[in-house]
Every structure is written in C-alpha cells, then in structure tokens.
Amino acid sequence: MLEHYPAVATAAGLVSSPQLRRMGTIGGNVCVDTRCNYYNQSYSWRKAIGFCMKKDGDVCLVAPGSPRCWAVSSSDTAPALWSLGARVRLVSPDGERVIPVASLFRDDGIEYLAKRGDEILTEILLPPADGWRSTYLKLRRRGSFDFPVLGVAAAVRMDGDVVREARIVLGAVASLPREAARAAEALVGERLQADVIARAADLAASPSKPLDNTDFTHPYRKKMTRVYVARALRRLAGEPEIERSLEGIH
Ligand SMILES: Cc1cc2nc3c(=O)[nH]c(=O)nc-3n(C[C@H](O)[C@H](O)[C@H](O)COP(=O)(O)OP(=O)(O)OC[C@H]3O[C@@H](n4cnc5c(N)ncnc54)[C@H](O)[C@@H]3O)c2cc1C
Ligand code: SF4
Structure with a gap:
C-alpha cells in the first residue's frame, strides 16, 4: 500500500491514535460522521x-439562517x-452495487452519505497504481492525534516529467x-x-470553504489550503516541501 498508494497509506496512518486504528475499520472511517464544535459535545x-x-x-x-447543517x-x-x-x-438485502468514492458523499452535514441505510460498505477497490504518484497532508492542532x-490528497499520473492526469481532493473544508x-x-x-x-495552489483555495465550526479560524484554514496544496505538489515533484517564503508560517 505504501509503495503503490502512498496517499491512502499516509492518510490511514494519520487516523486518530494507534489504539483506535487497531480497532477501527477503513469502511467505518470512510463512513465516519461529520463533525462540528456545536455538536461534538456532551448532552x-x-x-x-x-x-x-x-x-x-x-x-x-x-449559520442560523441556513436550512441545512454544515458539519464537516x-x-x-x-x-x-x-x-x-x-x-x-x-x-444490501436487495443486492450490491459498486460506485466511485466520489459519489458516496452528499453535501449535507446530516445526510452526508449517498448510500442507503441498509447498505454496508464491504470492499474498497483501487485501480492499478499504473504511473500514479500520490500523497496526503493533514493539518491538525496536535501532532499525536x-x-x-x-x-x-493529491495524485498525479506522469508521462516522463509531464503531468498527464491529476486529482486534488480537499478534506475537512466542507460537509463532504x-x-x-x-x-x-x-x-x-x-x-x-x-x-x-503556485498557480494550482491558488486555484485550489477557491473550493475550500471552511466555516467557523471546527478547530483553528476558518480564514486560517482557507489560507492553509494554498500552502498545503503547494507542499503536496512539491512532495510529488520530489522537491523540498517548504517554500522559503512561507517558512515560519506554520
Ligand atoms: C478520539 C478520536 C479521534 C479520531 N481521530 C480521527 C482522525 O484524526 N481522522 C479520522 O479520519 N478519523 C478519526 N476518528 C474516527 C475513527 O478513528 C474511525 O475511523 C472511525 O470511527 C471508524 O471506526 P469503526 O470502523 O469502528 O467505525 P464506526 O465508528 O463504528 O462507524 C462509523 C460510522 O460508519 C458506519 N459504518 C461503519 N462501518 C461501516 C460499513 N462497513 N459500511 C457502512 N457503514 C459503516 C457506522 O454506522 C457509523 O455511522 C477518531 C475517532 C475518535 C474516537
Ligand atoms: S453545522 Fe449547524 S446544524 Fe450542523 S452540527 Fe453545527 S451547529 Fe449543528
């Protein structure tokens, strides 16, 4: 996994703590509930x-005027x-279907999964790594968990030193x-x-729309989207991750 799908191996290795990783499943992690500072509290x-x-x-x-939940x-x-x-x-009891992970989520903090309630995720299928390089970077307050x-998450398929295909997916900046x-x-x-x-990192900040309902301020999290996308792409390019002009920001 680390050799062919480093983004997945890295992300899985950064989930919660060793004890929870040992007990939890990747299916449960993909389906894990959305979070919000106003919800993940005692009764x-x-x-x-x-x-x-x-x-x-x-x-x-x-967002008191909003008809929907924005949990993350x-x-x-x-x-x-x-x-x-x-x-x-x-x-499910009615049969089975295979859908892209990209179709599993809904943009709603309450009904955040597109799967039916009677469906269980039983398998994750990854396409052949086939020239893809990938990586995952995570911003969090504590390094421990x-x-x-x-x-x-950034993935590029190279043809020599030219990018043939690319995908960048942001986590924790929306309900999906x-x-x-x-x-x-x-x-x-x-x-x-x-x-x-630099241009790709600037463009990536646009779909990043964090709200004030999790750790750190949302303007900071949006600003860090650009920084982390640039770092991820530099890692894929085999360059040092930290841009000199940004050293010391985080
Ligand atoms: C203190 C703490 C810190 C954590 N930190 C992180 C973190 O940093 N990053 C992170 O990604 N996660 C984090 N988690 C989430 C956690 O580590 C697990 O990934 C997650 O709970 C999955 O564990 P589980 O397999 O026991 O699923 P559960 O917690 O039992 O299930 C999660 C949800 O998915 C549903 N579900 C479970 N399995 C399936 C399935 N096969 N098919 C369909 N639905 C399913 C359940 O009904 C439930 O709604 C944290 C959790 C805790 C308690
Ligand atoms: S985003 Fe709004 S509705 Fe959703 S958990 Fe937070 S406070 Fe509640």
Whole structure:
C-alpha cells in the first residue's frame, strides 16, 4: 500500500491514535460522521445552548439562517481514496452495487452519505497504481492525534516529467470531501515546477470553504489550503516541501 498508494497509506496512518486504528475499520472511517464544535459535545453542553439541527434542535448555530447543517467531513482516508479513483462495493438485502468514492458523499452535514441505510460498505477497490504518484497532508492542532481541520490528497499520473492526469481532493473544508478540479486541470500537460505549482495552489483555495465550526479560524484554514496544496505538489515533484517564503508560517 505504501509503495503503490502512498496517499491512502499516509492518510490511514494519520487516523486518530494507534489504539483506535487497531480497532477501527477503513469502511467505518470512510463512513465516519461529520463533525462540528456545536455538536461534538456532551448532552448537557448541547442542552445549555438549545441544541442544533443535527440533533434535538431545529436551528444551525453556525449559520442560523441556513436550512441545512454544515458539519464537516472529517475522514482522512476518504479524500485520499477519492484522489486515486477508488470505488466502493455496497451490499444490501436487495443486492450490491459498486460506485466511485466520489459519489458516496452528499453535501449535507446530516445526510452526508449517498448510500442507503441498509447498505454496508464491504470492499474498497483501487485501480492499478499504473504511473500514479500520490500523497496526503493533514493539518491538525496536535501532532499525536486529532481530527483533520484540513486534508489535502493529491495524485498525479506522469508521462516522463509531464503531468498527464491529476486529482486534488480537499478534506475537512466542507460537509463532504471536495475536489479541486480546476487546480488539477492546471497541472495537466505541465511539468511540476514552481510557477505551475503556485498557480494550482491558488486555484485550489477557491473550493475550500471552511466555516467557523471546527478547530483553528476558518480564514486560517482557507489560507492553509494554498500552502498545503503547494507542499503536496512539491512532495510529488520530489522537491523540498517548504517554500522559503512561507517558512515560519506554520
Ligand atoms: C478520539 C478520536 C479521534 C479520531 N481521530 C480521527 C482522525 O484524526 N481522522 C479520522 O479520519 N478519523 C478519526 N476518528 C474516527 C475513527 O478513528 C474511525 O475511523 C472511525 O470511527 C471508524 O471506526 P469503526 O470502523 O469502528 O467505525 P464506526 O465508528 O463504528 O462507524 C462509523 C460510522 O460508519 C458506519 N459504518 C461503519 N462501518 C461501516 C460499513 N462497513 N459500511 C457502512 N457503514 C459503516 C457506522 O454506522 C457509523 O455511522 C477518531 C475517532 C475518535 C474516537
Ligand atoms: S453545522 Fe449547524 S446544524 Fe450542523 S452540527 Fe453545527 S451547529 Fe449543528
């Protein structure tokens, strides 16, 4: 896994703590619930603030005028699997189907999965690595263990030193993993050099839309999207990850 799908191996290795990784499953991690500072609290804490739409209440405390919940997709492995074009097998009493990981999620903090309630994820299918290079970077407060407040999965298929295909998928910046498609398109046909990486990193910040409902401020998390995408692409190019002008920012 580390040799052929390093993004997935890295993401899986960054999930929670060794004890939880030993007990948890990757299917459970892909399907793990969305998170929010107003929801992942004790019952008495939530009761004191009048609950919220995700459970027991009827208003979103992050965006009170909003008809939907904006809780954050917090799986490390989902963006990595998406970036590599993985598919999942869903099995129910009525039969089974195989769908792309990219189709498994919905942009809703409550109904965040597109699978039916009676479907169980039984298998993850990865296409042949076949010239793909991939990586995953995670922003979190504690290095020991913490949910991501930004995940960046980047994958490129090279033809010599020219990018033939690319995918960049952001985690923890929306209620579902979010593909930065324009950023990936900007890489195709190009060499992974500084100006190309800078342009792709700028484009990747656009679909990153964090709100004020998880750790760190949301403007900082949006700003770090550009920094982390650039670092991921530099890693794929075999360059040092830290851009000199950004040293010391994080
Ligand atoms: C303290 C703590 C820190 C954590 N930190 C991180 C982190 O940094 N990054 C991260 O990605 N995760 C993190 N997690 C999530 C956790 O580590 C597991 O990935 C996750 O809970 C999956 O574990 P599980 O297999 O026991 O599934 P469960 O927790 O039992 O299930 C998760 C959800 O998926 C559903 N489900 C489980 N398996 C399947 C299946 N096969 N098919 C369909 N639905 C299924 C369950 O019904 C449930 O809704 C953290 C959890 C804790 C408690
Ligand atoms: S985003 Fe809004 S509705 Fe969803 S859990 Fe947070 S406060 Fe509740």
